[in-house]
Amino acid sequence: MPHSNDPPLSDRTNDALTAAQLYYVQDLTMEAIAQELHTSRSSVSRLLSQARASGLVDIQIRSPLDAPSRVEKLILDRFQVTAHVLPVPDHASDVDRLERVALSVARILGEFFDSNMIMGIAWGSTMNAVSRHLTPKRTHNAQIVQLNGAGNTRSTGLDYANEILRRFSNAYDARLEQFPVPTFFDDPATRTAYWRERGLRRLLEMQGNMDVALFSVGSPFSMVPSHVYVGGYLDDDELAALSDAGVVGDVATVFYRADGSTDGIPLNDRGTGPELSVLRRTPRRICVVAGSSKVDSLRGALAAGLITDLFIDEGTARALVE
Amino acid sequence: MPHSNDPPLSDRTNDALTAAQLYYVQDLTMEAIAQELHTSRSSVSRLLSQARASGLVDIQIRSPLDAPSRVEKLILDRFQVTAHVLPVPDHASDVDRLERVALSVARILGEFFDSNMIMGIAWGSTMNAVSRHLTPKRTHNAQIVQLNGAGNTRSTGLDYANEILRRFSNAYDARLEQFPVPTFFDDPATRTAYWRERGLRRLLEMQGNMDVALFSVGSPFSMVPSHVYVGGYLDDDELAALSDAGVVGDVATVFYRADGSTDGIPLNDRGTGPELSVLRRTPRRICVVAGSSKVDSLRGALAAGLITDLFIDEGTARALVE
DNA sequence: TGACTCCTTGCACATATGTTCAGAGTGCTT
DNA sequence: AAGCACTCTGAACATATGTGCAAGGAGTCA
Numbered sequence: 001m002p003h004s005n006d007p008p009l010s011d012r013t014n015d016a017l018t019a020a021q022l023y024y025v026q027d028l029t030m031e032a033i034a035q036e037l038h039t040s041r042s043s044v045s046r047l048l049s050q051a052r053a054s055g056l057v058d059i060q061i062r063s064p065l066d067a068p069s070r071v072e073k074l075i076l077d078r079f080q081v082t083a084h085v086l087p088v089p090d091h092a093s094d095v096d097r098l099e100r101v102a103l104s105v106a107r108i109l110g111e112f113f114d115s116n117m118i119m120g121i122a123w124g125s126t127m128n129a130v131s132r133h134l135t136p137k138r139t140h141n142a143q144i145v146q147l148n149g150a151g152n153t154r155s156t157g158l159d160y161a162n163e164i165l166r167r168f169s170n171a172y173d174a175r176l177e178q179f180p181v182p183t184f185f186d187d188p189a190t191r192t193a194y195w196r197e198r199g200l201r202r203l204l205e206m207q208g209n210m211d212v213a214l215f216s217v218g219s220p221f222s223m224v225p226s227h228v229y230v231g232g233y234l235d236d237d238e239l240a241a242l243s244d245a246g247v248v249g250d251v252a253t254v255f256y257r258a259d260g261s262t263d264g265i266p267l268n269d270r271g272t273g274p275e276l277s278v279l280r281r282t283p284r285r286i287c288v289v290a291g292s293s294k295v296d297s298l299r300g301a302l303a304a305g306l307i308t309d310l311f312i313d314e315g316t317a318r319a320l321v322e
Numbered sequence: 323m324p325h326s327n328d329p330p331l332s333d334r335t336n337d338a339l340t341a342a343q344l345y346y347v348q349d350l351t352m353e354a355i356a357q358e359l360h361t362s363r364s365s366v367s368r369l370l371s372q373a374r375a376s377g378l379v380d381i382q383i384r385s386p387l388d389a390p391s392r393v394e395k396l397i398l399d400r401f402q403v404t405a406h407v408l409p410v411p412d413h414a415s416d417v418d419r420l421e422r423v424a425l426s427v428a429r430i431l432g433e434f435f436d437s438n439m440i441m442g443i444a445w446g447s448t449m450n451a452v453s454r455h456l457t458p459k460r461t462h463n464a465q466i467v468q469l470n471g472a473g474n475t476r477s478t479g480l481d482y483a484n485e486i487l488r489r490f491s492n493a494y495d496a497r498l499e500q501f502p503v504p505t506f507f508d509d510p511a512t513r514t515a516y517w518r519e520r521g522l523r524r525l526l527e528m529q530g531n532m533d534v535a536l537f538s539v540g541s542p543f544s545m546v547p548s549h550v551y552v553g554g555y556l557d558d559d560e561l562a563a564l565s566d567a568g569v570v571g572d573v574a575t576v577f578y579r580a581d582g583s584t585d586g587i588p589l590n591d592r593g594t595g596p597e598l599s600v601l602r603r604t605p606r607r608i609c610v611v612a613g614s615s616k617v618d619s620l621r622g623a624l625a626a627g628l629i630t631d632l633f634i635d636e637g638t639a640r641a642l643v644e
Numbered sequence: 645t646g647a648c649t650c651c652t653t654g655c656a657c658a659t660a661t662g663t664t665c666a667g668a669g670t671g672c673t674t
Numbered sequence: 675a676a677g678c679a680c681t682c683t684g685a686a687c688a689t690a691t692g693t694g695c696a697a698g699g700a701g702t703c704a
Contacts, residue, residue: 030660039683040685042661046662046683057384059379061347064378069336087343104347107347362654363690363691365652367691
């Protein structure tokens, strides 16, 4: 065998691929794989880790479709939303909940996003957690769009949002369109003016053509307020105004009431999130919710018809359907 | 919590599903899962085994499409066939090779077969090995058709073939259309007559409408002859006649020469396998080959244009492209 | 009810896998 | 060539997982 050797010496990925095939498909033990690959068992273990982490190995749980859990069915009947209820023990802390829901979503998100698609993404604690666990998936000509601005008056919220978005764009090998504006303008007129800029129009057009939107819901007045509400984006007066207007939550810093209405909420005129009508035009709208403090806000978002697919931990799902 | 408990007590499958979710998606340890499910770690281990064996967990290896192995690319260029080359150590015995290739095919076959499809299946050592490892997949209104008769003059080849076919039909929850005829008739006229029977016409029609065909190639004159050639289906005179006619192999007991031609091979007039033209009309034609003794036969099948997808062990693939 | 089979469970042990760590290799700089 | 920062390796250890086995139901039958 002069030149036509086993794998055409591409690189380490190739070994990982072979190892994965031998391990997951042919059921060999790592020891055996080590022999075939002329390396140590430890290395095989590492190769396999890499294979999983880099998305070479794709593990899916395929629930026999005739058996959506009782709660999932209830949610579908009641809200016309496909729910994915994630098992999390009742005694788990809110941090645990978030982490576990985020992990699940990160693992499955690839199913919803593919080449040539545009995905709009909000930012906040939940998206942050999700972004940290994404399984890479190779796509072509895909695009990530930031849904709402992230600057605030006193800190570098920009970096925070940027980092989240960049993780998505890296994992999916997608172009990233950032939204370099504050979360809220001081004067609605500034926004109106800014929106006419050419760069902004391109971004807004992308938002209008999204295939998938990914977001959580914010819950301003719960025991565990969301990132926006504690990060210095809103002052006390503004919070009071929201409360007066009957706001129960937000999606991408667009606020709504319990019945899903948004009219006459002053802050919305200065915010940078997408019109809810734009969101509703998006074919797939994925909402991630962890922790029952978000139930009221979630109900509002459901009433507003913002969601098509809901990822939610079991306890919160139960709370949702009472 | 009076009646609305965690999973709506359906059954054991439900636990398996939850366990799989927790293990494969949320990366919990079996110990932790045991706690959440209020059972022992051993039981969780068993639940997970069941989840894998019953196809609840689907593990796929997704080669970055831009990196088909060198050999796979060569085969594609040379024969216009999508090859799946399976890593098997060079020193592996033929039995090992077969077993490992069969396992791989059995695991991935679900990708090619779905609801409302018709799959034609041949029988023989290779199909036998594949049938033993199939991962179940739930389908509706699917149909398995036997490609060629399995009776012979002296033993119960029927049971052998039946068992193979039944394994497929069970795994995919598909109806099974058997082919209750001998592998070869003694007199071509009998076949002609039989083919006019209504029951047979229905079967032949199904073969004509197959979406997928699954088969290996037989190698009559190699060191390791295939099942047909040692099972008492052919006597010495018949073998000699094949040899005289320049036959190099068969697919579903239809014989062909090295150039893929079949004209003037007398045994074909008495055989029960599908016309090669029928086979060639099938959109997807999956051939499974393990062991380099089948290379010549495989070349013939490729020349005859019988194959669209080829599963083959690495050594044999190398032999194929020299 | 008692005898029986069949199935499930958890324990204890045997294996298999993940991870730390010290040392070897590589490429770059001086 | 020596120094340095870096990455990769395999041995040894720490965990996690798979499995034989005996014990404990649940169902059936006489």
